[in-house]
Amino acid sequence: xxxxxNITKRYGHHTAIDRxxxxxxxxxxxxxxxxxxxxxxxxxxxxxxxxxxxxxxARVAGYDCTDQPLEVKRQIGxxxxxxxxxxxxxxxxxxxxxxxxxxxxxxKLTSALDQSVGRLELGSVRHRLIGNLSRGYRQRVGxxxxxxxxPPVLILDEPTVGLDPKQxxxxxxxxxxxxxxxxxxxxxxxxxEATAVCQRVVILNKGRIVAEDTPEQLSARLRQSEKISxxxxxxxxxxxxxxxxxxxxxxxxxxxxxxxxxIECELGHDLRDExxxxxxxxxxxxxxLRAVSMTxxxxxxxxxxxxxxxxxxxxxxxxxxxxxxxxx
Amino acid sequence: xxxVQAVIAKELRGYFVSPIIYVVGAxxxxxxxxxxxxxxxxxGAQAIQLMQMQGGMAQINLNxxxxxxxxxxxxxxxxxxxxxxxxxxxxxERKLRTFEFLMTSPIRINEIVIAKFVSVFLVxxxxxxxxxxxxxxxxxxxxxxxxxxxxxxxxxxxxxALFLSVGVFASALTENQIVAAFVSFGMLLTIWLxxxxxxxxxxxxxxxxxxxxxxxxxxERLVRGLIDTSDLVYFGSGLALMLFLTHRVVESTRWK
Numbered sequence: 001x002x003x004x005x006n007i008t009k010r011y012g013h014h015t016a017i018d019r020x021x022x023x024x025x026x027x028x029x030x031x032x033x034x035x036x037x038x039x040x041x042x043x044x045x046x047x048x049x050x051x052x053x054x055x056x057x058a059r060v061a062g063y064d065c066t067d068q069p070l071e072v073k074r075q076i077g078x079x080x081x082x083x084x085x086x087x088x089x090x091x092x093x094x095x096x097x098x099x100x101x102x103x104x105x106x107x108k109l110t111s112a113l114d115q116s117v118g119r120l121e122l123g124s125v126r127h128r129l130i131g132n133l134s135r136g137y138r139q140r141v142g143x144x145x146x147x148x149x150x151p152p153v154l155i156l157d158e159p160t161v162g163l164d165p166k167q168x169x170x171x172x173x174x175x176x177x178x179x180x181x182x183x184x185x186x187x188x189x190x191x192x193e194a195t196a197v198c199q200r201v202v203i204l205n206k207g208r209i210v211a212e213d214t215p216e217q218l219s220a221r222l223r224q225s226e227k228i229s230x231x232x233x234x235x236x237x238x239x240x241x242x243x244x245x246x247x248x249x250x251x252x253x254x255x256x257x258x259x260x261x262x263i264e265c266e267l268g269h270d271l272r273d274e275x276x277x278x279x280x281x282x283x284x285x286x287x288x289l290r291a292v293s294m295t296x297x298x299x300x301x302x303x304x305x306x307x308x309x310x311x312x313x314x315x316x317x318x319x320x321x322x323x324x325x326x327x328x
Numbered sequence: 329x330x331x332v333q334a335v336i337a338k339e340l341r342g343y344f345v346s347p348i349i350y351v352v353g354a355x356x357x358x359x360x361x362x363x364x365x366x367x368x369x370x371x372g373a374q375a376i377q378l379m380q381m382q383g384g385m386a387q388i389n390l391n392x393x394x395x396x397x398x399x400x401x402x403x404x405x406x407x408x409x410x411x412x413x414x415x416x417x418x419x420x421e422r423k424l425r426t427f428e429f430l431m432t433s434p435i436r437i438n439e440i441v442i443a444k445f446v447s448v449f450l451v452x453x454x455x456x457x458x459x460x461x462x463x464x465x466x467x468x469x470x471x472x473x474x475x476x477x478x479x480x481x482x483x484x485x486x487x488x489a490l491f492l493s494v495g496v497f498a499s500a501l502t503e504n505q506i507v508a509a510f511v512s513f514g515m516l517l518t519i520w521l522x523x524x525x526x527x528x529x530x531x532x533x534x535x536x537x538x539x540x541x542x543x544x545x546x547x548e549r550l551v552r553g554l555i556d557t558s559d560l561v562y563f564g565s566g567l568a569l570m571l572f573l574t575h576r577v578v579e580s581t582r583w584k
Contacts, residue, residue, distance in 0.1 A: 048432040051582045073434040084429030086338070088345045100334035101433045145429075 001026045001153055001183040002047065007056035009042050009207075016042040017207040019056070024200075026152075027180045031194035032187040033300060034204035040187040041081060043204070044155050047185070048078045060153055074102070077151040079159055083142030087131030091122055091141055094130055095148060102149045116144040119174065135162040143171065154178065156186040160193060172197050191300060203303050210303045218299050227292040228272060232259045233285025242282065246274055262292070331435040332443045339417070339447030349451065352412050356405065356455055363401050364462045367394040390472040391553075395463070399480040399551040403543075406484070406491055407520070411512035413451060414495025415505040417444045418578065422503035431582065441574050445496050452488050456481065476553035483550030486563035487543060491516060493570035500577040519543060 002024040009016045017039035024030045032040040046053045047060060049069040057064065063071040086094055095116060099109040117123055120140040125133055130141060139162045146154060159175065160168045175197050178184055188194055194201050195215045203211040203218075211218055232239065235258070243252050243263065248271050251264040265271045272289060279286045329337070343349045371393035378388070421427040430440060463477050491512075498512035499505075523542035529535030539545055543566075546559040 045428075050428055050432050070434050070436070073432055076432070078429075078432050080425065080428045080432075082425040084424075084426045086342070086426060087424070088342055089338070093341070097334055097338045098433075100329045100337075101331045101435060103331065103434065105329055 001028075001061055002185065003059045004043075004047070005057050007043070007046055007053040007058055009039075009046060009051070010054045015207055017046075017204075020204075020207070020209055021056075022202055022209065022212060024183045024185060026183055028200065029175065029179045029184040029186070029198045031198035031201045032185065032204055033189065033191065033194055033201055034187075035189065037206075038204040039207040040204055041157055042207075044078075044157055044185065044187065048076055048155055049073055075151055075153050077146035077149065077154045079142050079146040079154075079156045081157045081161075083138045084145070085130045085138055085141050087129065090127050090129055091117070091133075091144075092126050094141065095144060098145045098148055104149055112148055112150070116148045119147060120144045121170075136164060136167055139163055140167070140171075143174075152182060154182050154184045154186075156184065158188055159186055160188070160190070168193075203300060205303065211299070226265045226267060226270060228263045228265065228275065229255070229288070229290055229292050230261050230263065230275060230279070230286070231255075231257070231288035232261070232279065233287055235259050235284060239282070239284055242278060243275065246271060246278060248274075259287070331433070332439045335430075335435070335440060335443035336447045336450070339444060340450065342416075343413075343447070343451050346416075348412065348416070352409055353455055353458075356409050357458055359405050360398075360402070360459045360462065363398050363405075364394070364466075367397050368466070390466060390470050391476050394466070395472075395477055395480060396551055398462075399483060400548070402484055403487065403520075403547060406488055407513070407516045410452065410488060410491040411495045411498070411509040411516070413448050414492055414499050414512065415509040416499070417448060417496055418500040418574075419503050419505045419508045422581075423505075427581075437578050438575050441496070441500075441571055441578060445493060445571060445574075448492050448496070449489060452492060453485070456484060456488070476551075479553045479555055480551050482555070483547050486550070486560070487547050490543060490563055490566045490570070493567045493574070494519075497570045497574045497577065500574045500581075 004020060004022050006019045006021050008018055008020075020039070020043060022030075032043065034040050042051075045051045047058055047065065049065050049072050052066055057066070059065065060072045061075040063075065065072050086097075089097065092113065095113050096109065099105075099112060104112055117126060120143055122137070122140060122144060125137055130138060133141070139159075143156070143159060146156065156175070160171050163171060172193065175184060175186065179199070186197070199214060201211075201213065201215050201218060202209055240252050240254070240261070243249065243261065248266050248269045249263060250266060253262045253264075254260070255262055263271075263275065270291075272291065276286060276289060279289075368390075371388055371390065374393065375388045418427070421430060431437075460481075463472075463474075466472070494515050495508070495512040498515065499508040501511060502508050519542055521542075523539055523544035526535050526537075526539030526542060529538060540562065543562070546556075546562045549556055549559055
């Protein structure tokens with residue numbers, strides 16, 4: 001549905017995005033993750049034909065963003081960073097304007113409007129001026145605008161900003177319900193959001209794609225070692241040494257609380273039963289033993305912090321990212 | 329309703345829900361009425377003088393004494409008032425970030441520019457329509473020729489269209505409405521003063537070309553009651569040029 005090949009955007013000497021390549025299948029939900037200034041919004045603006053790319057090509061639903069912008073715009077529902085609402089209009093007037101702008105008229109417009117208002121629960125504020133609505137409502141009006149013409153492609157720039165926790169969950173459910181029939185790209189810096197809503201995550205940093213995969217595989221791939229956390233009731237001086245003696249253990253780090261240790265083992269070796277046996281036989285009193293899994297948050301920080309290692313072309317990182325490369 | 333009509337309708341609504349149109353409209357009509365009153369007053373004073381000199385009833389020419397002066401004075405009024413009407417058109421969209429929405433909607437840039445211009449032009453025509461009240465009232469008390477009045481109105485329509493297109497262009501340059509208004513004042517005053525430069529050169533080819541660029545002589549001919557094709561061409565091409573430049577400016581914001 002969306003096919004982006006090597007797009008680069010430069011503002012003078014500043015390169016906002018650098019050879020970004022990705023694609024979104026029909027019905028897929030993709031998240032752009034990245035710190036501020038990573039190029040998420042720029043990429044979205046290129047896809048929505050707001051600005052042209054300096055190099056490379058972007059296609060949406062088979063139409064080229066440079067050559068057939070009007071066709072592309074018809075296929076897209078776009079929610080920019082700031083909800084694009086006219087304060088002097090009421091919700092109904094605004095959505096009617098949006099519909100007419102997209103060539104929907106008559107009874108079709110009425111039903112599209114009702115559906116969109118219903119989906120985002122705007123019924124109670126339909127006839128109020130947008131200028132008098134709260135930030136959360138404006139955001140929802142912005143989303144209603146993007147969904148109004150039921151476009152096959154949705155591009156949502158931080159769709160849950162400004163919403164309260166209950167609304168965030170509702171919007172996430174809404175986006176999930178759109179998957180399958182719509183292709184969705186959303187940007188966020190709330191990591192659990194990406195895990196909750198998206199099938200695939202693209203992590204951008206300084207204009208480059210540093211990783212692209214499902215949230216689960218991303219965290220799995222970036223684990224250099226299995227990590228196990230244990231808490232002991234008593235820990236004599238030699239316990240650290242005895243733990244190190246177990247074959248396959250790479251490192252034992254004392255934790256912050258007394259009696260807590262973080263044990264690193266070789267990848268693919270689950271040594272939990274071995275560790276438990278050693279602890280029990282030495283009568284140290286095992287209070288807790290658990291495998292530590294890497295959250296998307298850790299992945300994100302790891303990928304965006306070690307900038308020196310990310311200077312190689314982004315594609316290489318994505319396709320052959322090996323654990324050693326991520327380390328060092 | 330086509331997208332262009334939708335934008336026009338939305339802009340018109342934008343004008344009538346904001347206080348600007350009411351303030352600007354009131355000031356415009358007040359000044360028009362005040363000027364009319366003053367010129368009619370002067371004409372009356374002259375008529376009394378004539379009566380004392382010649383005795384009996386003197387027929388005064390309202391066309392010459394009132395309307396020509398009134399229409400000539402309207403140049404400065406339009407110059408001061410129209411930029412206030414146009415300043416919001418693009419600047420506000422950019423400030424409120426709705427510009428991006430408009431640019432990612434399935435509507436061409438030239439359609440947006442034309443829709444915005446047409447909306448403010450309709451507002452202006454509405455204001456101008458209200459001023460016809462003045463000659464209508466005067467008609468009840470005096471006899472005058474309506475033809476130069478219609479050409480005067482044609483002049484105000486054309487001059488207004490040109491001023492508005494300059495204002496639309498200025499509004500596209502910035503996201504600050506005050507800056508937009510000020511840039512259009514500056515541009516319009518410059519075009520005005522160019523006629524002075526033209527008269528410095530006198531009746532030379534250079535002088536004639538420079539004078540042609542200013543709207544002064546074109547508007548004056550219409551106010552006098554002359555419809556000359558070259559004047560219509562001047563206003564038409566000026567309008568087209570300004571709208572074309574607006575299109576280029578709006579287009580170029582995509583590349584920044």
